[in-house]
Amino acid sequence: MSALSLSEVSFSYIPGEPVIKDVSFSLESGRILALLGPNGSGKTTLLHLILGQLSPEKGKIEIFGREIRSYSRSELSKIIGLARQEERVAFEFTVLEYVLLGRAPYLGPLEAPGSEDYKMAVQALERTGTLHLQDRFLTSLSGGEKQLVIIARALAQMPGILLLDEPLAHLDLKNQSMLLEVLENLREQGVTIIFSTHDPNSTSIVADQVLLLRKGSSLQFGPPGDVLEKEKLQSTYGVPIRVLETEGERYVFPENGRRRKRVV
Amino acid sequence: MKDLASTQSKRIEVRSRVLLGKIALFALFVLLCTLLSLLVGRYPAPYVQSPQAIFSDPMALNLVVNYRLPRILLSLLLGATLSASGVVLQMIFRNPLVEPGFLGVSQGAAFGASLAIIFLGGSLLTTEIVAALFGILGLFLSVFLARRLRYGGWVLRLVLAGIAVSALFSAGVGVLKYLADPLKQLPEITFWLLGGLWGSDWHQVIYVVPFVLPALFILYLIRWRLNILTLDESTAFSLGVRPGKEKMLVLALSVIPVAVMVSVAGIVGWVGLIIPHISRKLVGANSQFSFPASLFLGALFCLFCDTIARTLLWGEIPLGILTSLIGAFIFLLILTRPSSRGFV
Amino acid sequence: MKDKISKTTIFIALFIILLTSCQNNIPTSSQTHGTIQVTDALQRTILLDRPPERIIVVGKASFMILDSFYLFPGAGDKLIAYSGGGVNDPKSFLSLIDTQLESKQVLEYEVGPEQVAALKPDLVLMKSYLASKSGAALEKLGIKVCYLDLETPETFLRDIGILGTILNMPERTKQIQNFYQTRLNFVQKKTQNLSFKPKVLLAQYSEKGGSGSLSMPPASWIQTAMVSLSGGEPVWASSSQGGGYTVVNFEQVLFWNPDILILVAYGQDSSSIAKKLKEDPKWRELKAVKENALYGFPADFFSWDQPDPRWILGLEWVAGRLHPELFSIEMREEVRKFYEELYGLSPEKINDLIFPALKGDLD
Numbered sequence: 001m002s003a004l005s006l007s008e009v010s011f012s013y014i015p016g017e018p019v020i021k022d023v024s025f026s027l028e029s030g031r032i033l034a035l036l037g038p039n040g041s042g043k044t045t046l047l048h049l050i051l052g053q054l055s056p057e058k059g060k061i062e063i064f065g066r067e068i069r070s071y072s073r074s075e076l077s078k079i080i081g082l083a084r085q086e087e088r089v090a091f092e093f094t095v096l097e098y099v100l101l102g103r104a105p106y107l108g109p110l111e112a113p114g115s116e117d118y119k120m121a122v123q124a125l126e127r128t129g130t131l132h133l134q135d136r137f138l139t140s141l142s143g144g145e146k147q148l149v150i151i152a153r154a155l156a157q158m159p160g161i162l163l164l165d166e167p168l169a170h171l172d173l174k175n176q177s178m179l180l181e182v183l184e185n186l187r188e189q190g191v192t193i194i195f196s197t198h199d200p201n202s203t204s205i206v207a208d209q210v211l212l213l214r215k216g217s218s219l220q221f222g223p224p225g226d227v228l229e230k231e232k233l234q235s236t237y238g239v240p241i242r243v244l245e246t247e248g249e250r251y252v253f254p255e256n257g258r259r260r261k262r263v264v
Numbered sequence: 265m266k267d268l269a270s271t272q273s274k275r276i277e278v279r280s281r282v283l284l285g286k287i288a289l290f291a292l293f294v295l296l297c298t299l300l301s302l303l304v305g306r307y308p309a310p311y312v313q314s315p316q317a318i319f320s321d322p323m324a325l326n327l328v329v330n331y332r333l334p335r336i337l338l339s340l341l342l343g344a345t346l347s348a349s350g351v352v353l354q355m356i357f358r359n360p361l362v363e364p365g366f367l368g369v370s371q372g373a374a375f376g377a378s379l380a381i382i383f384l385g386g387s388l389l390t391t392e393i394v395a396a397l398f399g400i401l402g403l404f405l406s407v408f409l410a411r412r413l414r415y416g417g418w419v420l421r422l423v424l425a426g427i428a429v430s431a432l433f434s435a436g437v438g439v440l441k442y443l444a445d446p447l448k449q450l451p452e453i454t455f456w457l458l459g460g461l462w463g464s465d466w467h468q469v470i471y472v473v474p475f476v477l478p479a480l481f482i483l484y485l486i487r488w489r490l491n492i493l494t495l496d497e498s499t500a501f502s503l504g505v506r507p508g509k510e511k512m513l514v515l516a517l518s519v520i521p522v523a524v525m526v527s528v529a530g531i532v533g534w535v536g537l538i539i540p541h542i543s544r545k546l547v548g549a550n551s552q553f554s555f556p557a558s559l560f561l562g563a564l565f566c567l568f569c570d571t572i573a574r575t576l577l578w579g580e581i582p583l584g585i586l587t588s589l590i591g592a593f594i595f596l597l598i599l600t601r602p603s604s605r606g607f608v
Numbered sequence: 609m610k611d612k613i614s615k616t617t618i619f620i621a622l623f624i625i626l627l628t629s630c631q632n633n634i635p636t637s638s639q640t641h642g643t644i645q646v647t648d649a650l651q652r653t654i655l656l657d658r659p660p661e662r663i664i665v666v667g668k669a670s671f672m673i674l675d676s677f678y679l680f681p682g683a684g685d686k687l688i689a690y691s692g693g694g695v696n697d698p699k700s701f702l703s704l705i706d707t708q709l710e711s712k713q714v715l716e717y718e719v720g721p722e723q724v725a726a727l728k729p730d731l732v733l734m735k736s737y738l739a740s741k742s743g744a745a746l747e748k749l750g751i752k753v754c755y756l757d758l759e760t761p762e763t764f765l766r767d768i769g770i771l772g773t774i775l776n777m778p779e780r781t782k783q784i785q786n787f788y789q790t791r792l793n794f795v796q797k798k799t800q801n802l803s804f805k806p807k808v809l810l811a812q813y814s815e816k817g818g819s820g821s822l823s824m825p826p827a828s829w830i831q832t833a834m835v836s837l838s839g840g841e842p843v844w845a846s847s848s849q850g851g852g853y854t855v856v857n858f859e860q861v862l863f864w865n866p867d868i869l870i871l872v873a874y875g876q877d878s879s880s881i882a883k884k885l886k887e888d889p890k891w892r893e894l895k896a897v898k899e900n901a902l903y904g905f906p907a908d909f910f911s912w913d914q915p916d917p918r919w920i921l922g923l924e925w926v927a928g929r930l931h932p933e934l935f936s937i938e939m940r941e942e943v944r945k946f947y948e949e950l951y952g953l954s955p956e957k958i959n960d961l962i963f964p965a966l967k968g969d970l971d
Contacts, residue, residue, distance in 0.1 A: 053498055077502060080502065084499060087495065089358075090358035090359060101495065105504040109486055109489060118276040119269040119273045122268070122273060323862060326889070327859060331857075574857050580856060580857050
């Protein structure tokens with residue numbers, strides 16, 4: 001069953017300057033999709049389109065077989081969760097208080113979380129391995145812990161689809177590895193995951209499918225093995241690429257190894 | 265797994281009850297202080313009087329019923345309104361340094377009320393409505409201006425814009441006062457800019473309550489959702505909330521009561537700034553608890569200050585002076601404490 | 609050669625004469641005729657080498673000085689400019705007694721020294737409390753300033769003397785002082801050894817939308833003196849501090865619970881305010897309201913409670929209210945005498961212009 005399906009979707013903020021051009025793909029439920037591409041390629045816009053916050057000018061988006069427009073906001077918020085890279089809070093919420101916010105779709109405007117919601121929040125924290133942080137302030141967490149807590153909040157929504165915007169961007173290796181493990185566990189629990197990244201290597205570790213984006217157009221959609229290909233990557237990133245295959249996995253480096261990985 | 269979730273959930277519930285208990289304690293304290301302040305004043309004797317002294321004297325009874333009681337109620341409402349508004353503004357603008365007096369709301373309301381008094385006859389109802397409109401205008405201008413500034417982060421820009429708009433409207437009140445024919449009965453500038461409840465009576469209470477109580481009540485009912493409005497727009501959207509619309513509704517609900525209170529009490533500052541901070545320190549940042557806590561603590565603070573204003577000296581001390589003095593003092597205490605919680 | 613020398617001599621002589629006549633303000637000890645020396649309200653000595661012909665009155669409450677100024681007939685001819693406008697516009701009354709008023713320059717209350725200097729006055733009159741604010745600036749520009757106080761009966765009489773000296777009208781000065789002194793003596797004699805002095809509260813109604821407060825004048829102001837002189841006890845006098853009105857809330861009023869409550873309202877009819885308060889439930893329990901001793905202070909063009917020549921009418925009225933058993937002053941008759949003797953108004957004018965302007969609880 002297809003969790004997400006896009007057909008010929010286009011979108012522009014300013015008329016005449018499309019940010020997303022004719023993107024089409026279909027993702028089965030319980031799979032992980034990586035949106036890969038340099039900054040400015042339209043990854044975040046695409047996520048917002050899938051979230052339903054933006055409406056496509058052309059084309060169709062279907063969630064679990066239904067057009068996205070046919071869902072009410074309330075229904076959609078119980079299906080799709082969003083975990084952004086950063087959650088800047090001006091006040092010192094505890095981790096638990098923050099994760100409980102994810103229960104909003106299930107609460108009426110006059111309601112506050114109850115015991116059921118507490119249970120869900122606790123479970124969400126467990127799924128991301130952050131239950132031990134529940135009484136800490138959000139602002140006191142490390143980058144990796146914070147990212148996981150943000151995911152936990154999205155999980156409290158009990159979403160079928162989880163969207164993550166650049167989750168790995170500011171994490172060190174240890175945290176990246178932790179996060180990718182969490183994503184894998186979630187996949188095993190049947191959650192469909194879509195995450196955006198500009199780092200090709202993270203995709204090969206965990207993604208089932210990769211959508212290679214360049215300037216809003218889909219260059220390729222398929223398993224990492226197909227997409228992580230030298231020519232395509234070079235034309236996407238505009239720098240010479242070296243592809244290394246080892247133990248059945250593909251790894252990507254810029255050609256001049258000494259140069260630090262720069263955002264293109 | 266399920267057992268763990270249950271026990272954890274129970275623990276959270278207990279915590280929640282503890283916080284509710286704290287808030288109930290605040291409410292009780294407010295009630296007690298209200299009753300006590302009925303016995304405080306300048307008649308029959310300065311400072312504290314015994315209940316017998318009051319009940320045995322028809323004049324004292326008349327004073328308590330027709331003057332002290334409405335004034336006490338107004339001070340409670342004033343404190344609750346300013347604090348509630350402070351909580352809302354701070355959360356919506358994700359800025360712990362704002363209050364209605366910093367964002368042009370109070371000053372706009374004072375300006376609107378002055379206009380109503382000079383040009384529109386100055387009936388209490390007209391004054392309140394025009395004050396509300398200008399209060400909203402003040403906020404709108406502050407936000408609009410903040411968006412156009414190019415200096416500093418959002419927090420700084422909003423505060424700067426708010427100060428500019430506030431100053432503009434304050435000056436406007438000054439100009440109106442200067443130009444206005446005193447035949448039109450424009451209250452003294454000191455009243456507007458420093459606040460005061462010395463003219464309180466039941467008439468004002470009756471006119472203020474329909475604007476203030478429903479708004480505060482609605483805000484109270486939706487208090488948990490205020491937390492969501494502190495989140496980023498996309499995140500809020502993903503949670504099924506309409507951030508734009510809900511923010512506007514919440515802002516209107518918090519600005520209108522403030523404007524109405526300003527038209528009867530003048531501009532009283534600092535309450536909306538520090539009470540939310542103190543509440544957050546005592547019950548946490550979750551508006552589910554910090555909102556009602558702010559209501560009661562704010563009411564208590566204003567009651568305390570106004571009781572001093574009307575009792576300490578033979579003449580009235582403007583309320584705004586006391587709230588600023590005591591408020592700024594508390595503010596400094598909070599800032600200079602080693603464990604600086606509640607601030608980001 | 610002789611012609612040349614004589615021509616030169618004449619030329620030089622003419623030149624010297626021209627020079628000396630161009631110089632102003634050379635104090636010559638031989639010049640005593642026309643010199644005026646006067647000590648003003650701030651104990652400053654002002655020296656004028658000739659009677660001033662160009663006088664300006666500036667500052668808030670200019671009407672107080674102007675009304676005193678116009679007590680002297682012909683003084684208006686010497687006035688070239690004055691501060692006016694607003695609710696206490698001097699014009700309202702002065703236009704009745706000075707047909708040339710329109711030709712005089714009207715200045716702002718907060719007028720800058722340059723505007724005053726541009727009019728080249730011989731003398732500027734203002735209230736003494738404006739000395740540091742406005743007076744000093746004018747004096748720096750070399751303009752002579754005379755300060756007047758008018759704030760108590762004693763200083764009022766003295767300041768009339770100052771005006772009389774400036775205008776060189778000693779007989780008129782005596783006339784005016786006599787008018788006041790006789791009435792002052794009349795009231796004082798009767799209230800000198802009173803055993804019973806009613807507690808009096810004289811206050812301005814503080815506008816605020818509600819009706820919970822009054823404003824007390826400072827103890828040093830003429831309102832307080834009026835009550836004491838009339839044989840009353842001004843309840844606020846012992847506590848009154850500060851240089852302006854102080855707001856007191858209703859509780860304090862109740863605490864004082866005066867025997868007599870007198871309300872002052874500037875720019876409005878004080879009797880309508882008094883009436884409003886009588887109907888307010890809060891005020892009903894006050895002794896003054898119960899015994900129907902709540903009065904609105906009378907006014908015509910200006911309220912009679914201020915340091916304006918009309919204060920004497922105010923004093924007589926207060927005395928009549930405080931001690932009706934001692935005073936039965938026919939106030940309208942006093943008003944008539946006041947305007948007739950002090951401002952030279954005809955009975956017709958008084959009937960047509962003054963009486964209709966009367967406000968407050970006069971009778």
